[in-house]
Amino acid sequence: MEKFTLACKQFLPEINWKEKKVIIADVDETICESCQEISEPMANAVNALVNKGYTFAVISGTDTKELLRMISSKVTAEHHLLGNSGTTYNIKKAERNQQIYNHSFSNTEKNEITTAFHNLITRFNIKSVTTTEDQLLDRDSQITLSAIGRNAPKELKAAFDPDGKIRQEWVAHLKTILDENKYEIRIGGTTSIDITHKGLDKEWGIRTFAQHHNIPLSSILFLGDKIYPNGNDFPASKIVDCIAVTSPEHTLKELQKIISLKQ
Secondary structure (H helix, E strand, O other), X not given: OHHHHXXXXXXXXXXXXXXXXXXXXXXXXXXXXXXXXXXXXXXXXXXXXXXXXXXXXXXXXOOHHHHHHHHHOOOOOOEEEEEHHHOEEEEEEOOEEEEEEEOOOOHHHHHHHHHHHHHHHHHHOOOOOOOHHHHEEEOOOOEEEEOOOOOOOHHHHHHHOOOOHHHHHHHHHHOOOOOOOOEEEEEOOOOEEEEEEOOOOHHHHHHHHHHHHOOOHHHEEEEEOOOOOOOOOHHHHHOOEXXXXXXXXXXXXXXXXXXXXOO
16 A cells, blocks of 8 residues: 555646547556456446547556457457567457567577576575466566466465565566666566566557557556556656556546546
């Protein structure tokens, strides 16, 4: 709650609603619970936004395959999937799934990052409650450590590192192994650490998406649950208006408010 209060104080600007044409949302703990499909009410809200004339996109450390399961399985209107912190971009419309770009790692880079993660796992005795494959995830343009397993029970994930202090220590260790000028190393969702090419965070992902469509940044509104310093949604606040949320239920209320603005 302390972080949410800080986020609200700093990232709830006066919003010019007439400018807003694009709604971009974080995924885990913003429009759905971690690794879960979005609810029917949330899917209905997204469909309603698009029917009202908004463009809707999600941006997440999650890969496209998972976003298709979590989001696209329920949303029927056209929507945009910015996976791996925006380093991959797909457009989903009905049965069509079109990849627009993918800024992937080379095999050498992947080996370098996975070796560093294995060093971290050994040094800090990080144990998955699922499988080793579920703990270290190669997402092509992003390598993710999901500490206790991406598909671990949500209660365990929520309780593992709620304030991020454990992972802050892990990030500091990784920065002694990997070149900070080459890689972006940051805390991701509830239990994860994400590594991408340097500078490829949600600020970059949103900016690149906007440039691809020739969309002014002033027309974009972002919703996320980690809009605070060191949170993985924080970079978005540098370039677009944001609404800080605490849960999918909170996000749903905010989306319903936006829908009500267009009669």
